[in-house]
Amino acid sequence: MAGPTHFGRYNVKKVLGQGAMGLVYLADDPVISRQVAIKVIKAPPGENTEELLARFDREFRSAGTLSHPNVVTVYDVGQQDDSHFIALEYVHGQSLEETLGSIRILPLEHAADCITQICSALDYAHDRGIVHRDVKPANILIDAAGHPKITDFGIAKFVSGTSVTQGRDVIGTPTYMSPEQAQGNPVTGASDQFAVGVILYRMLTGERPFTGENQTTVMYRIVHEQPIPINKLNPRISPALNDVVMKALAKDPSQRYPSCNVLAEAVNNVIAHARTDATVVAGAAGLAIIPSDPSISPPTAPSRAPVVRPWRMIVGGSAALGLVATGLWLMAGSGSDPNIPQQSEVVGSDMNESDMPPLEALNRRIRVESDPTGASIWLDGADLTTLTPADIEIEGNPGQIVRLALRRAGLITAETTLTLGPQTPDIWAPEETIPPDSVEVAPARYQIATGPPGAQVVLNGERLESVTPAFATLSPNTSYSIRTELDGYEAASWAFTLDDLNDTQRTSQTLYFPLTASYVPGYLVLNAPYSVTIDVRASGTDTAQPNRYGPSARLEIPVRPGPYDLTLSAPSVYFERFLNVDVAASTKRELRVPDVLSVQVAAVPSNCRVRIDGRDVETTPFRANITRGFHEFEFEWPALGQSVTRTEMISEPQQRVFATAGQS
Numbered sequence: 044m045a046g047p048t049h050f051g052r053y054n055v056k057k058v059l060g061q062g063a064m065g066l067v068y069l070a071d072d073p074v075i076s077r078q079v080a081i082k083v084i085k086a087p088p089g090e091n092t093e094e095l096l097a098r099f100d101r102e103f104r105s106a107g108t109l110s111h112p113n114v115v116t117v118y119d120v121g122q123q124d125d126s127h128f129i130a131l132e133y134v135h136g137q138s139l140e141e142t143l144g145s146i147r148i149l150p151l152e153h154a155a156d157c158i159t160q161i162c163s164a165l166d167y168a169h170d171r172g173i174v175h176r177d178v179k180p181a182n183i184l185i186d187a188a189g190h191p192k193i194t195d196f197g198i199a200k201f202v203s204g205t206s207v208t209q210g211r212d213v214i215g216t217p218t219y220m221s222p223e224q225a226q227g228n229p230v231t232g233a234s235d236q237f238a239v240g241v242i243l244y245r246m247l248t249g250e251r252p253f254t255g256e257n258q259t260t261v262m263y264r265i266v267h268e269q270p271i272p273i274n275k276l277n278p279r280i281s282p283a284l285n286d287v288v289m290k291a292l293a294k295d296p297s298q299r300y301p302s303c304n305v306l307a308e309a310v311n312n313v314i315a316h317a318r319t320d321a322t323v324v325a326g327a328a329g330l331a332i333i334p335s336d337p338s339i340s341p342p343t344a345p346s347r348a349p350v351v352r353p354w355r356m357i358v359g360g361s362a363a364l365g366l367v368a369t370g371l372w373l374m375a376g377s378g379s380d381p382n383i384p385q386q387s388e389v390v391g392s393d394m395n396e397s398d399m400p401p402l403e404a405l406n407r408r409i410r411v412e413s414d415p416t417g418a419s420i421w422l423d424g425a426d427l428t429t430l431t432p433a434d435i436e437i438e439g440n441p442g443q444i445v446r447l448a449l450r451r452a453g454l455i456t457a458e459t460t461l462t463l464g465p466q467t468p469d470i471w472a473p474e475e476t477i478p479p480d481s482v483e484v485a486p487a488r489y490q491i492a493t494g495p496p497g498a499q500v501v502l503n504g505e506r507l508e509s510v511t512p513a514f515a516t517l518s519p520n521t522s523y524s525i526r527t528e529l530d531g532y533e534a535a536s537w538a539f540t541l542d543d544l545n546d547t548q549r550t551s552q553t554l555y556f557p558l559t560a561s562y563v564p565g566y567l568v569l570n571a572p573y574s575v576t577i578d579v580r581a582s583g584t585d586t587a588q589p590n591r592y593g594p595s596a597r598l599e600i601p602v603r604p605g606p607y608d609l610t611l612s613a614p615s616v617y618f619e620r621f622l623n624v625d626v627a628a629s630t631k632r633e634l635r636v637p638d639v640l641s642v643q644v645a646a647v648p649s650n651c652r653v654r655i656d657g658r659d660v661e662t663t664p665f666r667a668n669i670t671r672g673f674h675e676f677e678f679e680w681p682a683l684g685q686s687v688t689r690t691e692m693i694s695e696p697q698q699r700v701f702a703t704a705g706q707s
Contacts, residue, residue: 050081050128051121060563061629069133072118078133079118083126108171113164115184115194131194135187135535137494137557139242140180144599145495147249148277154246155310156547157191161239162303164193169232169302176230178238179219180245185494185557187537189547217258217265218251222294225262233296236303240291243310247284248276250597252292254570266294283313315457410434411447417549418449418457430549437461486518487541490553491525495601497590498529498558517541525556531603532558564601565626567609569634571596575613577634582606582623604628611636617656618670637671640696644676647703652679669693678702 048055053070059080060067068081107117119130139157143149149157161183168175175182175196182195217225221237224230244252252270255261273288274280287309293299300306411420412432420427420435423446427435437445448458491500493511500507500515502525507513517523519541526536535558541549548554569575574594579602580587589610592600609622616639626632644653646663653660654677660667663678671693679686687702 047123047126050083050123050126051119051130053079053081053130055081058563070130072130080131080133081128082131083128109168109173109196111164111167113160113190113192114168115192132192134184134192134194135559136185137559138181139183139185139191140599141601142185142494142557143180143245143249144601146492147595149246150551151247151279151314152550153547154243155307155314157246158239158243158310159307160191161193161242162236162307164191165232165235165239165303168196169235174230174232175235175238176224177219178235178242180242183242187535187556188545189555217261218253220262220265221296222266223296225265231296232303233299236291236299236306237293237296239303239306240288240299243291244270244273244288247280247288248273249595250276254597256570281313284310287313409437411449417546419546421448421450422446430546486516487552488514489517490514490551492553492555493527493529494555494557495529495532498527498532501526501528525554527556527558529558531561533561535559560601562603563628565604565628566631567598567600567602567607567624567626567634568631569593569595569598569636571613571636573613573616573636573639575611575618575636578610578612580608582608599631602626609634613670614658616668616670617658617674619656639668639670640693640698642667642669642693643697643699645699645701646678646680647701648680648683651702651704652681653677654679676700676702678704680704 046055046058047068050068050070052074053072056069056071056078058066059069065083068083070079070081071077072079107120110116115134116132117129118132121128121130161178165175165178173196175193177195178193182193184192184194186192219238219241221230221234224234241252244250250271253261253264253268255264270289270292272285274282274285287306290309291299291306300309410432411434418431420429420431420433422435422437427433429435431449439445445461446458447461491502491507491511491513496511498511500511500513502515503523507515511527522538522540524536524538526534528534535556537556544554567577567579569577574596575598576591576593577598577600578589578591579600580589581603582605585608589608592598594613604627606623606625609624610619611622611634612619613636618636620636622634624632624634643666644660644663646653649663651663653663653665655667655669656675657677673690673692675688675690677686677688683704685704687704687706689700689702691698691700
């Protein structure tokens, strides 16, 4: 390997990539037998070397004081000859930037979980007087377990100490800058919160809130313009969640949340409210639905005569507690509608006290389910250390009130109050009791995904037929080993059981494995005024199936360095272009597309059928949005048996394309 073989005691294995401050290497620490990432300073041409060295030293001083599970750990700092380096925790995975480049829009639960952990790390730093100042997906690494880790505190500022910038110098990445940072004003933790809001916006929509053809335009929009509401770009997002994101993106720092953790709490509360529109209280006399919003009245049920049947939910083994779209409810056995409060569900007075079992023998067994699964179950404020779906037993006397709650990431997402009703013979019979040990957990179908997708998967020695994302049925109490293989990426292996999975993995039933590139990638970058689909094929592989990206107006595609044949298309504006590009490592190749002009199309006689670039459009007269450049227009008058074909250069706004029957 060309280049240095060691830094201090660390033995270099390979180059991991080009960081903001210089090259990053993978190395071995022979003293304690662990892998580390070595970040080496590199002064670009024209850069003030002393300032760069000072910035490098600040990264060590800032990150070296932080010890948090979501912050990349700094192990060591050193100097070798003229090189300064930092030994960092090696995170086996990929950046959030690469994840969003392949997945684009994250599932809501995944986004909330990731943001919660990022906010926890940032508030931890803010409490110690450190502002990151450059929070962005490229500086957030995702480890093999799916946990985010923030790195690169190289431009951090000690709020309680001396500023690391002189005058009104601006340091950071424009897309994720706060308005105050873009203007060169003093920053606080609210600036990092703004960057988190930008990241959350991108997670939920696949788009950046502030874009432009150059950095000046981006920074102007950050300071002066409001982004498109996220629920306009992604209709599945609620207005309430849009309000949360927009508050984090407020121009005035004082209008944002008091801290990043409060922002994360707001995100989780909105998600919880979407799933808990009602609290259900069950008792011996019946079931009542109490809406969270007092302006909503519970639905009424038609009147009917009292039924001599107790609620199986309260004391039986066949009832269930569920959390689905409308919230938490109790299912009272077959034939009941959980959304309609029962008018008179009472125990008949003809039941003799002698028929009841002794109180000490009473044992209420219920099943707790949630959608999605994986919520932790709490009873009267105590963690039962089990996740949904699960069967639980509640011991107590008739009339006793207990509180059942579901939690995710420490936050209550649903809760209900249960009043234990009297036991009845028809469902207390010992032969109907199901011992907990006999409850079988059914196998579950899991998605196996990688970043990037397209990897071969070997599961317990057998190769799956499809590439990632692939599906496999996994069973409890079984050990699994997964190996992924993808050209250009290091082969990776994981061993686990279902008990090893975290809440997010159980909830989504998805195992996501970020892959580490075996080369330093280059990037194809698109910033267009309309959505474009890009087909990418390595040059010289004409028979290979191209990789397709988009349609999207903004793409950043990591590729192995080399030549590529590209097809860019946007049928809605009659655009198609074939390109051959050469991509170098650690560089971004910008792909440009023409702008769109409004064109008026007319003919004599009218009611002429028109095709543009071979595509049937409509009859004249009409207007069409067409990209700048040459286009073929075919005019056809079926009744006259005549047609005219013209090639027009579209170059002016409101341009007119006209044809007359019988004229060429």
